[in-house]
Amino acid sequence: MAQSAAKHAASQGGLLPCLHEIQAELGYIPNEHLESIATAFSLSTAEVHGVVSFYHDFRTSPSARQSIQICCAEACQASGSRELEAGVADVLGVEFDETHPADNYRLERVYCLGNCACGPSVRINDEVYGRVELSSLRQLVAEAVQS
Amino acid sequence: MTITVYIPQDTTAVSVGAERVATAFVQAALNAELSYTLVRSGSRGAFGLEPLIEIEVGAQGRLAFGPVSVDAVPSLVTSITEGEYERHSNYLGPVNTIPWLESQTRITFKRCGEGDPTDLANYCALGGYRGLERALTLSPQAIVEEIKVSGLRGRGGAAFPTGIKWQTVLDAHGEQKYIVCNADEGDSGTFADRLLMEADPYQLIEGMTISGLAVGATKGFIYLRSEYPRAQKMLERAIDVAMAEGYLGADLCGSGQRFELEVRMGAGSYICGEETALLNSLEGKRGVVRAKPPLPAIKGLFGKPTVVNNVLTLASVSSILADGGAEYARHGVDRSKGTMPLQLAGNIKNGGLIEVPFGVSLNKVINKWGGGTRSGRPVRAVQVGGPLGAYLSSDQLDVPLTYEALAELGGMLGHGGIVVFDDTVDMAKQAHFAMDFCAKESCGKCTPCRIGAVRGREVLDRVVDSTASSNDLILLRDLCETMEQASLCAMGGLTPLPVKSAMDNFPEDFGVTDNQYEVAV
Known part of the structure; x- marks a missing residue:
């Protein structure tokens, strides 16, 4: 951790790459590390907290093993994501921004995956799926x- | 006889099955003892035809098949082994005769789908790096002049003349200057940047290198949104190859000139597509908007003179330098010069990337290329220019797609996103979403955006619940006016555009008939 912070602190604007690396490694950015990150970057802990809390991607508590993101932006709305959004909780048995108790995945909304000609789009971990309907989502x- | 098979690895192609099709192809070819070379190409952007497979046999041109399902792969392999392509149900003919593609004017996207995106030799064989070679023989001022002659305007949305921006950075004093590529393509309905980065990353790298030569910058950053992991891999691989081959680094093509390039990932914040918020984010700070002036061209990244341009703007630079600014300016109309990569999305049969000269009508794009709605129902609304663009009604579709004509209608062309809605859309809900999105994504720096969007969402909560009074609509207009006039950046300043256009063009969805609220105002 300290090594990673020191490495990134030496590069210009290295805080975001540093936070990305820690999250990729640990799955989240533990609050107890903020102080040592701050020290490495010559910032206050509050400033680092400010950065972590600004960006949707950064988490400060452990997250589920997998993530399911439903695109809810305009192009997907036009092709049926509102129905997907309304029905997904029933189909999967988990609410948005919660983790499925048994299967350990987190359900989230996302605003645009850049797959707008083949919506509604769903991202499961790093893979994007197009033209998803409630029935095919359950299967995916x-x-x-x-896996 | 050599057989080469091209299957795209693009995000959208894969999202509709290209990876499974590729796996099935390898298996079926093994069973049939077919000898061939597989190239995982980028996509041509004809997303209605994906997964689109191209087969090149000997010196013949490429034959296209699409959309190919996993089930159709064995018969496709059979038609290859028997040489009877035309009989396959997915046969589309030679790829360069597919009407959807043939009727376009491809300049920036001409190489997309032609081969392995990170194959540098292929890029050069297709005319790549001619622009840089020429730029290396020119003075910085001569490069800037070439861009001015081309009439190129920023393709990110604001359409600022690129040549003027570069001139400002060239004239600015500073030991260190930067080139920043805005690849934070957060607008729904847009995917041109992603498609280009995944299919032809060297073109962007070349454009940024030329930009560096033009203004005297030795370092560039590509700020890429985290939702684009495939583009990240492609860019990083291409940068490594370009470094190794001397197209980036301390001695560009043996000229002694330096340019280095790095990809930096965003972290899921829409506002970081705004250039000053992006600069703060690149500096490792919260993505909060900066007040202008000073312009980024004078005091940008780390306080140094900085060119901030969109992916498509920088990519266009390589062909402008290769073929000359005058050649580029031959396309388009009025002050909208060159070609515009439109992105046809939403409820559309044949969506995708359509690069055409400025001036083509919206109607033609939706019906000729798009083939109407995917649902088969009538078009009711079209949002042009991303989430901050206006909602046009079906009787406004004759508008020619130019910066000027859209502005006259009270809209904007933005980054070229076109999202089609059929007649099941509830426009009050769309207006509600616009305010809700602004409330969620506002950086919080200025009050009209931070508070205005929340108040706007509350009013629209009542409209959607059918509990709004006509006073609510007056209040909403008032809020919109405050946001438009007093916000620091385009997020707060343009969120009223979709809201007001929805109210103006679809008053019947706001619980008000006969435009009563206009009388009340």
């Missing part, structure tokens, strides 16, 4: 959970 999630 089941496959992801198994």
Whole structure:
């Protein structure tokens, strides 16, 4: 951790790359590390907290093993994401911004995956799926959970 | 006889099955003992035809098949082994005769889909790096003049003349200057940047290098949104190859000139697509908007003179330098010069990337290329220019797609996103979403955006619940006016555009008939 922070602190504007690396490593950015990150970057802990809390991607508590993101932006709305958004909780048995108790994945909204000609789009971990309907979503999630 | 098979690895192609099709192809070819070379190319952007497979046999041109499903792969392999391509149900003919593609004017996207995106030799064989070679023989001022002649304007949305921006940075004093590529393509309905970075990353790298030569910058950053992991891999691989081959680094093509390039990832914040918020984010800070002046061209990244341009703007630079600014300016109309990569999305049958000269009508794009809605229902609304663009009604579709004509309608062309809605859309809900999105993504620096969007969402909560009074709509207009006039950046300043256009063009969805609220105002 300290090594990573020192390495990034030496590069210009290295705080975001540093936070990305810590999150990739640990799955989240533990609050107890903020002080040592701040020291490495010659910042206050409050400033580092400010950066971490500004960006949607950064988490300060452990997260689920996998993530399911439903695109809810305009182009997907036009092709049926509102129905997906309304029905997904029933189909998957988990609410938005919560983690599925048994299958350990987190359900989130996302605003645009750049797949707008083939919506509604869903991202499961790093893979994007197009033209997703409630019926196919159940199947996709089941496959992801198994793998 | 050599057989080469091209299957795209683009995000959208993969999202509709290209990866599974590729796996199935390898298996079926193995079973049929077919000898061939597989190239995982970028996409041409004809997303209605993806997964689009191209087969090149000997010296013949490429034959296209699409959309190919996993089930259709064995019969495709059979038609290759038997040489009877035309009989396959997905046969589309030679790829360069597909009407959807043939009727476009591809300049920036001409290489997309032609081969392995990170194959540098292929890029050069297709005319790549001619622009840089020429730029290396020119003075910085001569490069800037070439851009001015081209009439190129920023493709990110604001359409600021690129040549003037570069001139400002060239004239600015500073030991260190920077080139920043805004690849934070957060607008819904847009994917041109992503497509280009995944299909032809060297073109962006070349454009940024030329920009560095033009203004005297030795370091560039590509600020890429975290939602684009494939583009990240492609860019990083391409940068490594370009470094190794001397197209980046301390001695560009043996000229003694230096330019280095780095990809930096965003972290899921929409506002970081705004150039000053982006600069703060690159500096490792909260992505809060800066007041202008000073312009980034004078005091930008780390306080140094900085060119901030969108992916498509910088990519266009390589062909402008290769073929001359005058050649580029031959396309387009009025002050909208060159070509515009439009992105047709939403409820559309044949969506994708359509690069055409400025001036083509919206109607033609939706019906000729798009083939109407995917649902088969009538078009009711079209949002042009991303989430901050206006909602046009079906009787406004004759508008020619130029910066000027859209502005006259009270809208904007923005980054060229076109999102089509059918007649099931509830425009009050769309207006509500615009305010809600602004409330969620506002950086919080200025009050009209931070508070205005929340108040706007509350009013629209009542409209959507059918509990609004006509006073609410007056209040909403008032709020919109405050946001437009007093916000620091385009997020707060333009969120009223979709809201007001929805109210103006679809009053029947706001619980008010006969435009009563206009009388009340």
